[in-house]
Amino acid sequence: MPLRNLLVILLAAAVSIACYWRASRNRYVDNLTQAMNLIESQYVDEVELPKLYEGAMEGMVDQLDPYSGYTNPADYEKLLEDLDQEFGGIGIQVEVKPDTGRLTVMNPLPRTPAYEAGLKAGDVILSIGGQDTKSMTINDAVRLMRGKPGEPVTIGVLQRSSDRPIELTIKRAIIPIESVYGDLRKADGDWTFRLASHPEIGYIRIATFGERTSDELRVAIESLRSGEPKLASLVIDLRGNAGGLLRAAIETCDMFLNEGRIVSTNGRGDVQLSAFDASSGVEFPTELPIVVLVDQYSASASEIVAACLQDHDRAVICGQRSWGKGTVQNVIELGSGKNRSAMRLTVARYQRPSGKNIHKKTGAVDADDWGVRPNPKLEVNLTDAQFEQRLVNRRSRDLLSAEDAAAGKPTSETVAEASTDVPATIAPQGEEPPSSTGSSSESETPSDATSESPSETSETKPAENQPAEETPAASPKTTDKLPTPDPFAIDPQLAKAIAYLQSLEKK
Known part of the structure; x- marks a missing residue:
């Protein structure tokens, strides 16, 4: 057979195979279109095609895993605001x-x-x-x-x-939208990044990892370089932080490490997709000890930071075992204009530097390897009542009233006066990282680890750390008075962290 004829046959075979696979895939699309058309034309009541489409998308993506999902146009705009940290x-x-x-x-x-x-x-x-x-x-x-x-x-x-x-x-x-907070607000609204009752200890809360988190964190660290007494140690509070941008978590780790692996991601077939290492130089003095606070609602990007600093012995972990979310989602934009929506698709799993597993798989038990565990003797599990009290006290310390600011009084002195505006109890969530047990932001906080594009974000947000504009607060269940402004009396986890750092100073 002439070579030219053979090439023609092979080319025709290749085209046939490609057409077969394309037709095989389009068959499902045709069936879906047919079903939507039938519902629109024959269903007993009038229906809107956009709602049918959204329902089909949600049903399809929800079959994958708990963190993949479909985001409709209205929620997508809100998601972008969360990632951009502004609205x-x-x-x-x-x-x-x-x-x-x-x-x-x-x-x-x-x-x-x-x-x-x-x-x-x-x-x-x-x-x-x-x-x-x-x-x-x-x-x-x-x-x-x-x-x-x-x-x-x-x-x-x-x-x-x-x-x-x-x-x-x-x-x-x-x-x-702030993502980095301190202990108390000053009269001008800025944060004090030292504990009021232990000013030698720095205190930085990271509520979420957004576009400006690393810049905010640098400002916080820079503020700790000055002031009296001389800084002795640092507490990084990641409790209630449900995640955010992967890039922001990596940049955060890089501020505290001189070298070494921060995190890597593996895709389908456990093939490594990316690896991120620390660059030389640090933003925070390497000789000063660090405690990272986590709880059962610290997830994804916050677990990346906690695991990285723990694996490199740069920090110890205190509090409760973290959530256990070790997957990465990409937010893939669909449509255009006002009809822009998005699909959140799990594309990778991340690995901590030690190689230990973080992701809590379905059916996992406490004895399995998942999440980030506190260091020995630093595990502090809270009762529901303690958890609620801590959230209420934290929120009350975060409030800033105009008259108090004008009078130059720090927030802690006026907590009791503002008690009527703060709910007495806030119920913790059990099944998912909390979406807003105390207040829900008008721009909700991204919570899953995210890559360079607006990706890898979840829809949950921290319970206690996020002030936001036009933010609803939970209705009070009791009329109890607010607890004392001193957080250490009702925050055993923070008290344990402080006790640990003070023990190092005595050595």
């Missing part, structure tokens, strides 16, 4: 008071339009854009207060110090 709004944290049913300001965020307009903790929001807030849901209120930066919104307010309602027209602005 358009006025800058307040709110709750619905259970006794009045009215939207009430918990906290105006420093240096935001709401703060500059004079809104204070305890002020009642009577209307938004002319709409009465009586019986309005938190989500509806958040939607009305948010908008394009530069556009005004009119808020009807009954101030705590007055009995006459007023109207404030506030111009929306870009509201940055």
Whole structure:
């Protein structure tokens, strides 16, 4: 047979095989399209194709694993805001008071339009854009207060110090979402990154790992270089941190390590996809000891940081065993314009430097190797009551009222006065990293490890660490008074960390 004929036959065979596989795959697409068309034309009630599409996408992706999923257009915009750590709004944290049913300001965020307009903790929001807030849901209120930066919104307010309602027209602005917090706010709204009762110990809380986390962390570390007394050690609090951007977690680790593997990722067939090593040089002195606090809601990117610093003996871990999420999700954009949605797809598993497993597989028991365990003698498990008290106390210390700031008083001195605006108890979540046990942000926090693109994020967020604009708070279950402003009396995990660091100073 002539060579030319043989080549023609082989080419035809290759095209046939390609067409077969393409037809095989398209068969499912055709069936799905047919089913949607049949439902649209024959179902007993009218249906909307977008809802059918979203339901089909959710059902398909939900078959994969707990962390893959479909994000509809409305939620996708919110997800992007979470990753970017900013959104358009006025800058307040709110709750619905259970006794009045009215939207009430918990906290105006420093240096935001709401703060500059004079809104204070305890002020009642009577209307938004002319709409009465009586019986309005938190989500509806958040939607009305948010908008394009530069556009005004009119808020009807009954101030705590007055009995006459007023109207404030506030111009929306870009509201940055903090991801790094300290122990207390200063009068100007900035954080103090030292423990108030132990100023020789630095204290940095990381609520999520976002686009600006590494920059915020550098500012926090830089602030610790000055001041008295001389810094002796550091506590990094990752409790309630459900994750975020993989890149931010890697950059965080790199600030504390001179060399060595930070994390690696493996894809299908356990083939290594990427590996990340520390660069030379550190942001924080290598001679100063570090304790990393984790709990059962520390997940994904926060586990990367905790595991890395533990494996390199750069820090000890204190608290409770972490969540156990060792997978990476890519957020893949679908569609365009206002119809943009996304698919969160698990694409890899990550490995800690020691090679130990982090991911908690279905059916795993306590004896199995998963999560990040506290170092010996540093495990502190909290009861539900202790967990709730810690969250309430932490949130109360985070509040900043305008009059207190104007008077130059630190937040801790005014906690009792602000108690009516903080829920008395916050129930912990059991099945997933908490999406918001105390308050849920208008821009919720990304929680799964994410790669260079807006990827590897989950939809959960930390329970105690996140102030956010137009943020709802859980209704109080009791009328108990707030605990003492001193966190160590009701935070056994932090107390254990401090005791450990103090024992090192005595050696």
